[in-house]
Amino acid sequence: MMRIGMVAGEPSGDLLAARIIQGIQSQQQALIEGIGGPEMLARGFHSHYPMDALTVFGYVEALKQIPVLLRTYLGMKKYYLRQPPSVYVGIDAPDFNLRMEHQLRQAGVPTVQFVGPSIWAWRYERIHKIRAAVSHMLVLFPFETEIYEKEGVPVTYVGHPLAQNIAFKPDTNEARERLGMELPAGAQVLSLLPGSRSSEVKLLSPRFLQAVQILQREALDLHVLVPMVNASRRAEFEAILAQYPIKNLHILDAQTPGAIYVDEQGIVRPASWTALQAADAVLLASGTATLEAALFKKPMVISYVLSPAMERIMRWKSGQARPYLPWVGLPNVLARDFVVPELLQDDAQPEKLAQACWQALRDPAHIAKVKNTFLALHQSLHRDTPALAADVILKLARQHAI
Structure with missing residues (x-):
């Protein structure tokens, strides 16, 4: 059975990821595992850590949560490197996911980031980290495709699930x-x-x-x-x-x-x-x-x-x-x-x-x-976000399996 790694870090990401899982399941039987919330779990997702471990509001709370965040990151990284998935999908949570994606991509695992950081508003220099870590970007807004195409990062505009x-x-x-x-x-x-x-x-x-x-x-x-x-x-x-x-x-x-x-x-x-x-x-x-x-x-x-x-x-x-x-x-x-x-x-x-x-x-x-x-x-x-995202994820996973 195909194995897909996936991490969502907060309730909004849980909702987005649940739609993507639904799109994948409509096309391919797969074990999807990592870190997720109740919406993902309701669709058969297997979570190794509670999503609350990554749900942090503000810099002060983040400092308090560093030990938990570090244990969670190191635990998931060790698991994925020991049992590499066919593809890894990060849902938002860029601080966590871009680090994970960089490690896994270096190990030969294709990586997808769904919802990129707002480089069009703050800290454009993060594009270099994205280019090194991400095999394919899935973006919510049409204007984002021009940014990533210009920077040589494969990208697909999939629309925003809320619009559906x-x-x-x-x-x-x-x-x-x-x-x-x-x-x-x-x-x-x-x-x-x-x-x-x-x-x-x-x-x-x-x-x-x-x-x-x-x-x-x-x-x-x-x-x-x-x-x-x-x-x-x-x-x-x-x-x-x-x-x-x-x-x-x-x-x-x-x-x-x-x-x-x-x-x-x-x-x-x-x-x-x-x-x-x-x-x-x-x-x-x-x-x-x-x-x-x-x-x-x-x-x-x-x-x-x-x-x-x-x-x-x-x-x-x-x-x-x-x-x-x-x-x-x-x-x-x-x-x-x-x-x-x-x-x-x-x-x-x-x-x-x-x-x-x-x-x-x-x-x-x-x-x-x-x-x-x-x-x-x-x-x-308004696009068929689950189907469009699933197409990209499954294509990368199948290419990796060859």
């Missing part, structure tokens, strides 16, 4: 009805997504809530949805909410009826997706959630704040004061334009956030332009 899992025309009313909340006729809904990390919740939530306080002085019927990834983040958010109370606020988590559900394809839809689907507009932290909001065709305001210490660390680590591109949010990066506002660092003030949210909620011309742009973006990202 979110409808071109999401049903806002369906999400609201599923939640069963009492929303007055004509009420507008703003969803707040202050991030999944403790530092994000603590830095962004006070600003977001103060912005809503400003909005609710004029829009008394404005309702607010706030999805929380776990009990710890909810406790942190509620402590901040006590200092900046607002009306008509609904927290969505695993205990909220209808917030998390399994769709007809067997895909678990998180509370954040329900909050996005049910919203008229979104105020959120920069990150993957901005792409999800774009796929739900929602006008949004993107914000982010780094602590002074974290900002210094990022500048030191990258050697840059800011990204190469003028945009931070993925929707703007993909559109090559400021389709939606980005209020970062000192600009992330409640008054500015509230003003931008007013436009996202009440400006018909802006709303129509955003939705049309995001529909085109969705169409460009």
